[in-house]
Amino acid sequence: MVQKQINFKPLFDASKIQQRITELGAQIARDYNGEPLVCIGVLKGAVIFMADLVRAINLPLSMEFIGVSSYVGTASTGHVRLTHDLTRDITGKHVLLIEDVIDSGVTIDYLLGLLKLRNPKSLKVATFLSKPEAHQMHHHLDYVGFEISREFVIGYGLDLDQYYRNLPYLAQVTD
Template sequence: MSFPELISREKIHSRVQELAKEIERDFAGEEIIVVGVLKGSFIFCADLIREINLPITLDFISVSSYEGTESTGELKINLDIKSKIEGKNVILVEDIIDTGLTISSLITRFKKNNPKSLKVASLLYKPARIQHKVDIDYLAFEIEDHFVIGYGLDFNGSYRELPYVGIYNGEV
């Protein structure tokens, strides 16, 4: 089964390297805690931290707000981070910022723990659907209003393994 390619494996790789260099410049000589938002960001997060030449502590948080192709409008924490972030540099790594609900809720939650800095890195941003405005410090790609799969993004748990970002066309 094949889906229309929106962003190639090569473009993703190149952009991840560029983002890593930006992060290195911004945090030169400092440690960072990278928090991947599961499950969608795991591939982007893994590729990103391998390109960053700084001391990194990796943690994950698992949240859910989607059923099928639609946001439920509610955020559920399935797994919380273990790291203590007070006084630390934290980068939240997200696969896609769509409505903005997930990341804005996480930003509010993390700020309560008084990190030294809190930044957001996202593979994708879909401005056509934004409902909760958020600042994205490290953005790989802005996309049109498509439901996308691949490179960690899924449709009901499937297609995360695709090496590119594709447009889900409803095929099963």
């Protein structure tokens, strides 16, 4: 597959992103007050955000990953399917679910419902991006990097057909 050429305009540069992640990490560390934390990254989009965020959290923590799929190209299918499950038990643990972007919230509702069945001590959500205008979810977002409108964005972990995740900044697709 050849990378599709697209037009885009930068929204947040790498410096602004790192500054916000440092703030989020400090807030999370304060909120958990020394308690160990299991950070669960949602594959694949949250990997870059998660890598930077966990380094900014001054707590004992472990990392896990869960995979879901709900997008084809730039559109959500509205159907969530599990593609990779956790490899360890989270019963009785403080869990932080880390997402790249919360759009409608269908995926986060699905994941929180699934993880609650596994009886964590606590379950919170950190997301790099939130699109409040599109939210149809039933759950609260505990930590939000940036709020944006409904535009489709790429970079810093977010993709278009699996490309552009490696951009060090966030950009809006303009075509």
